[in-house]
Amino acid sequence: MNSKVIRLIFAGIALYAAFVFLVISVYPDKPENMDWKDREEYNRVQITKLKLGSTREEVLALLGSPDITEAKRQNENAIQVMFYRTQHVRADGLTTQDECTPLLFENEKLIAWGDGAYSSYQQS
Structure with a gap:
């Protein structure tokens, strides 16, 4: 092969690598921008942390923003439940509570998550 062609190939590969690096570093993947499958997996992983x-x-x-949220005031305490989609149940285009993991907050602090957290919210 001609050395000019080889240089052009290497230059093209270098430009492509620089472009990919810039796209990844300038446009990080945010939960709000993910499709539902990626968002579910992302939420499952992040909730474990x-x-x-x-x-x-x-x-x-x-x-990121929850898919569903509920809140109430009980005496002096502000209670909030934020639901994050973590499992697919029905292909209906809607996110429902049974497809989510609830996170329970009392006065802005995380006190529980999972189905038991929502049960305790409902009973209080």
């Missing part, structure tokens, strides 16, 4: 006592803001920074 949660720690009791995390703030609501820390969870929002990690997981």
Whole structure:
């Protein structure tokens, strides 16, 4: 092969690698921009990283906006449940509570997650 052709091939590969690097670093994948399958997997992985006592803001920074949310005031406490989609149940185009993992917050602090968390929210 001609050395000019080889240089052009290497230049093309280098430009492509630079382009891919820039796209990945400038446009990070945010939960809001993922399709539902990727979002479910992302949510499952991120929920395993949660720690009791995390703030609501820390969870929002990690997981993005919840798919469903509920809140109530009980005496002096603000109780909020945020639902994040983690499992596909029906192909109906809607996200329902049975397709989500609930995260329970009391006064902006994470106190529980999972089905038991929502049961305790409903009973209080």
